[in-house]
Amino acid sequence: MKKFLLQFFTWWNGQTLGTRFHTWRKGERVGEDEFGNIYYQGGTDSEGRTRRWVIYNGLAEASMVPPGWHGWLHQKVDTAPVEENYMPREWQKPHLPNLTGTPAAYRPDGSILTKEDRPRVTGDYDAWTP
Template sequence: MVSLIRTLRSLRRVGVREWWRQLQYIGDAKSGRFVGADQFGNRYFENLNPEEEVPGRHRWVDLAQHEYHASQVPPEWHSWISHIRKDPPTEDNVMKNLSPPWKAPWVENLTGTRGAFKTYNTAAPKINAWEPKVAPRGQ
């Protein structure tokens, strides 16, 4: 009964379209405070009402892509979702003033896709195939 009331409350708060999308993507109807978004379009939420959310499940991410995996969440947001940081990157003064050491935008892990990094070998092989040396025959 509590779960039905919570689901109906979320339906009323977020609307039918967002409620249905949440059921399809995360399997649960949630409503909470919008905390921020990252460069991928992922949206981050938090609900601190202890009557509605189970402790540890009160922070969540609404991923922008349907085919998703963990590397699509940037490190600063991952630390907030995992409760390593108390404040989200949009409200944390340290994160606001921090510039990344790599000076490049965060990209997801492309292992297993066509965009995966592949090296080529520049070292000489340790074992070489036998190549016979042909000497001219004496006539």
């Protein structure tokens, strides 16, 4: 019941009521990824393509979609990763959460949010003047 109420009152917890209804009515389960996200297809979009969507396992965090599923969701490939022996390319990195807005976010030297001083200017830069 608690999970349903979270989904009812918030859009970032799993799925909205509209997504739940559309999934129930037209959704065909295609597969699941290593994070527990479930992928569906069904119906058509405004351009006549088959609609594809994901129901997140937990918070709706787009960076939690692996590269193979990302390509399938965005109509870049027709075959879902579960229908083929998908192997990530060597340059595709494993998931890292989006740390923006957290204490672990990247803050360069000189940022007002760090204790370090701004690096000294080396003199190799000439400011533009009109």
